Amino acid sequence: MDTKYIKVAVLLIEGTNNEQEVYLAFKRLGADPELLHLKQLISKKDLSDYQCLMIPGGFSAGDYVRAGAIFAARLKSALRKQLMEFAEKGYPIGGICNGFQVLVELGLLPALDSRMSDYPQASLAINDSARFECRPTLLKHESKGNCIFTKDIPYQEVVLMPSAHAEGKFLFPLEKQDEYLQRLIDNDQVVFRYVDTQGNYADYPWNPNGSLYNIAAICNPEGNVFGMMPHPERVFYRYTHPDWTRVYKENGDGKAVFESVLGYIRRKF
Amino acid sequence: MEADVTISLNKGVADPEGSNVKKALNLLGFDEVMNVRTMKTFRIDLATTDRVKAKKDVEEMCKKLLANPVIQSYQIELR
Numbered sequence: 169m170d171t172k173y174i175k176v177a178v179l180l181i182e183g184t185n186n187e188q189e190v191y192l193a194f195k196r197l198g199a200d201p202e203l204l205h206l207k208q209l210i211s212k213k214d215l216s217d218y219q220c221l222m223i224p225g226g227f228s229a230g231d232y233v234r235a236g237a238i239f240a241a242r243l244k245s246a247l248r249k250q251l252m253e254f255a256e257k258g259y260p261i262g263g264i265c266n267g268f269q270v271l272v273e274l275g276l277l278p279a280l281d282s283r284m285s286d287y288p289q290a291s292l293a294i295n296d297s298a299r300f301e302c303r304p305t306l307l308k309h310e311s312k313g314n315c316i317f318t319k320d321i322p323y324q325e326v327v328l329m330p331s332a333h334a335e336g337k338f339l340f341p342l343e344k345q346d347e348y349l350q351r352l353i354d355n356d357q358v359v360f361r362y363v364d365t366q367g368n369y370a371d372y373p374w375n376p377n378g379s380l381y382n383i384a385a386i387c388n389p390e391g392n393v394f395g396m397m398p399h400p401e402r403v404f405y406r407y408t409h410p411d412w413t414r415v416y417k418e419n420g421d422g423k424a425v426f427e428s429v430l431g432y433i434r435r436k437f
Numbered sequence: 438m439e440a441d442v443t444i445s446l447n448k449g450v451a452d453p454e455g456s457n458v459k460k461a462l463n464l465l466g467f468d469e470v471m472n473v474r475t476m477k478t479f480r481i482d483l484a485t486t487d488r489v490k491a492k493k494d495v496e497e498m499c500k501k502l503l504a505n506p507v508i509q510s511y512q513i514e515l516r
Contacts, residue, residue: 234505241502273505287500291507298453341507342449378451 186225225265236269268395296378
């Protein structure tokens with residue numbers, strides 16, 4: 169389908185605050201994004217009218233209980249079936265920062281045993297530093313082609329995207345940690361890992377939160393549901409990179425994420 | 438009826454806030470503080486007097502929203 173007909177639902181509730189950048193990223197690439205409050209999606213709109221669902225960052229419902237938990241619980245109680253169908257048809261669902269937390273709480277990620285687990289299989293816990301960590305982070309692209317959101321980024325390429333979160337430490341249940349991590353790797357579900365300037369998997373401060381296996385982004389086994397803690401929408405243009413006057417790049421590193429998903433929809437639907 | 442739901446981190450899960458508080462208490466001279474773990478309590482007011490139903494409902498609340506079983510466990514106390 170043509171790019172201009174691709175409808176992207178950018179979903180928000182009270183406390184979401186990154187919706188404009190995500191909306192603009194799709195708009196600038198010629199797609200047809202729409203800002204939608206969860207209440208609108210439940211009562212007036214139909215998810216099946218869209219080809220892509222994005223959950224942007226922010227502090228939904230004040231980050232109370234756990235980050236993303238309230239958003240996820242409301243979404244699940246009202247639209248569980250529709251979400252499952254959407255994902256099963258292969259339509260992309262993306263979550264950035266708080267959106268990643270929502271997808272994990274929903275059970276749409278990592279979704280190791282089914283499309284959507286009844287209870288979360290992972291957690292984005294409080295950063296090891298017990299602080300809000302806000303700075304540019306370097307990420308190595310680890311997806312060997314499974315993730316549809318990063319198809320345009322070469323394997324093992326290091327990209328820069330800013331992180332800004334207090335709860336981003338990716339964790340599995342301790343007793344199942346090794347098994348789940350191995351399955352994640354075998355399924356090609358690890359998409360980005362935090363690295364240092366040499367491209368080595370490094371600890372704090374390169375890994376801002378103490379994430380297991382330096383995980384910054386994952387996708388589901390099918391590759392169409394994707395969540396990441398850093399913000400690709402904040403580095404859409406080269407001049408929003410912190411070192412743009414010293415390092416020449418044609419585009420911002422985040423642009424490829426949005427181009428990849430639009431490319432996938434164009435080819436598939 | 439009131440229910441107190443206490444959410445705590447599972448054993449072995451890092452508690453950065455607890456460790457920071459422990460450090461601060463040690464610095465204040467409380468040398469005997471060996472470990473600090475943080476917990477969160479929700480006091481939920483329920484419009485029912487049926488204890489069995491209340492317990493069941495609150496458990497459902499824990500599963501649906503209040504606790505993430507990956508890192509947290511919950512304790513329910515009806516008052």
